[in-house]
Structures are given as structure tokens and as C-alpha cells.
Amino acid sequence: MKTSSFLIAGTASGSGKTTLTIGIMAALKKRGLRVQPFKCGPDFIDPSLHTMVTNELSPNLDLRMCGREFCVSSFNERIAGKDVGVVEGVMGLFDGGVASSAALARELSLPVILVVDARSAAESVAAVVKGFEVYADDVHIAGVIFNRVGSARHKKLIEDGMALGCESEIIGFFPRDIRFEIPDRHLGLYMGEENPLDREQLSQLASAVESHLDIDKLLELSVKHSTTSASPSVGKIRQKAKVRLAVAKDKAFCFYYEDNFKILKEAGAELVFFSPLTDTTLPDNCSGIYFGGGYPELYAEKLSANRSMLQAVYAFGEAGGVIYGECGGFMYLCKRIMSLDKHSYPMSGIFPIAVQMKPRLSRLGYRNPHLMKSCFFGDANQELHGHEFHYSEIILSDQTVYSVYKMANNEAEGFVYKNVLGGYIHLHLARSKDPVQTFINTLIKSPIIT
Secondary structure, three states: OEEEEEEEEEOOOOOOHHHHHHHHHHHHHHOOOOEEEEEEOOOOHHHHHHHHHHOOOOOEEOHHHHOHHHHHHHHHHHOOOOOEEEEEEEEEOOOOHHHOHHHHHHHHOOOEEEEEEOOOOOOHHHHHHHHHHHHOOOOOEEEEEEEEEOOHHHHHHHHHHHOOOOOOEEEEEEEOOHHHOOOEEOOEEOOHHHOOOOHHHHHHHHHHHHHHEOHHHHHHHOEEEEOOOOOOOOOOOOOOOOEEEEEEOOOOEEEOOHHHHHHHHHOOEEEEEEOOOOOOOOOOOOOEEEEOEEOOOOOHHHHHHOHHHHHHHHHHHHOOOEEEEEOHHHHHHEEEEEOOOOOEEEOOOOEEEEEEEOOOOOEEEEEOOEEOOOEOOEOOOOEOOEEEEEOEEEEEOOOOOEEEEEOOOOOOEEEEEOOEEEEOOEEOOOOOHHHHHHHHHHHHHOOOOO
16 A cells, blocks of 8 residues: 655744644544654654544654664554654754754655744745755755735735745645644643643644645645555564563653653563552552653642652662653652742652752753663663753752763763662663663562562
8 A cells, every 4th residue: 555644844943833733634534544643853742642633653753862773664664554644843844953854854755844834924935935945955845834824815925925936835824723722831732631622623623724725735745655554563562571660651740752662562571550640559560660751840749749659669769679760750759849939849759859940941952871880771881862851950969869871061960879760861762772671681680569
């Protein structure tokens, strides 16, 4: 069978590409097509919105963090058996160098559908499109969607400007409509699991996309792949599970790279999900705990009130149990979370560290920590790959807290206590075959939760 694929990019962040991407996915799904979503870059939120619409997991395709081989393999294998593959870009088309949407489109030989915010311009948007068309010879901008178009007159002025020298096909003109704005907060848009658009809104969005965009033309401009319905190797469990790994997953801990779960399964882990918000005990017979990121600051009072869970996590760490926490999960492993109004919420206390919420972004960017000494991710000099994005900062206590990550800026990161490792960096395991196996081997030898 043939699978149609394309990448939706913006001229800049805020162009409306996420709303249009999920609208296009909804319209395609409404036609009865099997849609496979993808997200360019390290984002956690957009993939959850893709899944909300398509009921398919949306993996991250990040050339910098995951590597070319993994991205190409993951894309080719996941579109097998699907009708359409839709990749949502990141920031502006050319932003990010090797991690840009343009670089990914180039590697996957995908045509680009460019979203242009036309809210404050008319004929001039054609000059913007022309600039994007000629900027890179090896990136093909096949079509353009003009977003936030105000009137028929506005549309006509844009069409006249495009006719003067642009080559891209016009896919359509999408009107400004507040009903389709997805609410956001400090870390970005609301997660798909929170249903920021209900079924009626999604249906209205799909209908609006069908009315204002030429979906048939979009599919005609897509690249066609010959695929089979064979099961993908990415995420396939290749051996019988040897260890059970407890994974914190609820509204407070919801930032996980889905491929990390698949990679851990391939290495021999059975994942057992639990909620630090509502469960009072840890899952039985697990050899370790994985705390991902999320929004512990929004649920700090409830997390703090669940003393039985906090005590169970603390006791497991003290007994030498393997615990890994990143970003929000790291915050949970600390002594307390301080809110913006200076209210203190006690957490598990494994690390003698307080984290203070800040009104502005504290850290953002790709990170490649090297291990300074051995831990459950490998020996000294092992390189890891990940991304950092948070609004809190750490406040160290008087006690010594050891760190094992060597960072480019020489900051302390990757804090260790016994068999507990935590820090702000979200690791992606696609390029970490040896660290994953070392982690699994450590779990096999570690104490078990009873």
C-alpha cells in the first residue's frame, strides 16, 4: 500500500501550526484514514495532543537528541500500514540547525506545508513565503496555509501577492476563531489527556479544516511511500521481561518520551504504572522506580499530603533501591517544593534539596551530560542525550550532594544518593544502548519492592 506523508511547519513559533496540525489530523481521521502522527523536536505536549485526535502514539523525531538512524527507522516503521503520516514541526522551519524542521524534512524527503500567520499583513506575506521558498534548495515547500485570515478582502490581497512570483500551492485560508485556541500555562499548551478541546470542538475544528483547506490537494502534494503492515521493530519486545519497573504516571508526572518505554521493554523491563497522587503504596515486586517530568508544582499540596507514598519512596531509596527521577520527578525526590508565594510543600526528602518555582523560564536547551563516575547509566565518560526545560531552581542544603554529570557549563547536575539518580535533564534513550542495558542489569541486582 501507499502512505502519504508531509511535514507541517511554521514561519515562527506562534503561527498556529499546532492547532492546524491537529485540525488536519482530525479531518483526515474523519475521512476514515489511518493517521500516524509525529513530532519534530523534544516536546512532550504536542505529541499528547496528536494522540488525543488520532488515538496513535506520536513519537519524537529529533535528529540532535535521537540521531539520524533512529529517526529514519522510527518514521519508516511507524507509517507501515497507515494511510497518512503527519509530522508537526518545531518553532520556525529553519530554526534549530540540525534539530530543525527543515533538517528533518530533508532527511525524510518530506514536502513542507508552511503555516503563515497573516493576521497583521496582506500582500507582504507573499514576500515571506518567497523567502522561505528560496532559502534552501534541498527543502521543498509544497504548499502554504494562511492562518488567522480576517475577511474575503484579506484573502484576495494575499492571493494577488502570491500570484506575483511564489511557486507554492495555496492549501487554504484559515479564519481567526477563538473556539479553536488551546489553553496554555507556564510549560506550554494543556496536555491531550486533559482534553483541552472536547469532542464537539474537535468535530468543529475538523469541519472548519475541510471547509477552508483543500485536503485533497494536500494529499496530492504529499510524498508517497510504499509500506507494508509488518509490525515495527521500534518498541517490539525482543526478550522475555526480566525485571519490573514502577513508572509514576498521572497528571503530575506526564512528561515521558514514548520511545523510552519501548526501549526499556526491549531491554527486558516490564513497566508497572502507578500514581503518586492517588496510590498509597508502590507496586509490588518492582526492582526500581522511574519518575518522569510533568507538573508536580501544580499538584504539590496533594502530593505532599500523600504521606504514605512519600514515605514508601523514601524507604525504598534508603534501602538501596534504584530510583531515577528527571525534572518534575527530580523535584518529587527533593526535600520540598517552594511555590511562587513561598509556600513550602514537603516531598520525599531523598535529596536534601529544595526547589523554588520562578516566574520566568530558568533553563531551556539540549544537554549532553558525560558521566564523571560510574552509576546505573554506565561508567565514567559515558555520554547521554537529553533536553532541559523548567521554571524552578534548586536550593542546596548544608549537606553534601554528589553529582555525576559533567556539563558544558560546569554546573552541578545528575545528583546521586545511594542508588538514586535525579536531575532536571529529560534523557532520551535512543542513542543510549549501553546505558539502558547497564540500567537493566542494575535493576536485576537491586532490592525489590514488597
